Amino acid sequence: MALNGAAPPRGSAAATAANLRRRKTGGTGGASGGTAGNMLQFYTDDAPGLKISPNVVLVMSIGFIAFVAVLHVVGKLYLVGTKA
Structure with a gap:
């Protein structure tokens, strides 16, 4: 990151890291991502299929x-x- 508050160059590793930090997760929980929310659907009572x-x-x-x-x-x- 630049000291003056300007954004890093677009293709740099710093820009990629900054974008990853700003990215919102799809799940409702803070630590769970979108994939974890989808995987939990398989283990609920509402999941379709043979139980x-x-x-x-x-x-x-x-x-x-x-x-x-x-x-x-x-x-x-x-x-x-x-x-x-």
Whole structure:
């Protein structure tokens, strides 16, 4: 910044920093930006879509992993049975 109060040259790093300081945030909170406000919409009760608890997601994930492991074992046993 210039000492006499004049604006820095337009393309300089000081001008960019001054513009970033003056920029208003989109959110209502002081520290939250526009992106944080949009991300919070996914976690509200008003969000559209299927609402399932984290426990259900965990159980379904473990069940899927177990199902794939069983398919691998069945596939190996099937190959052993056809070669004999």
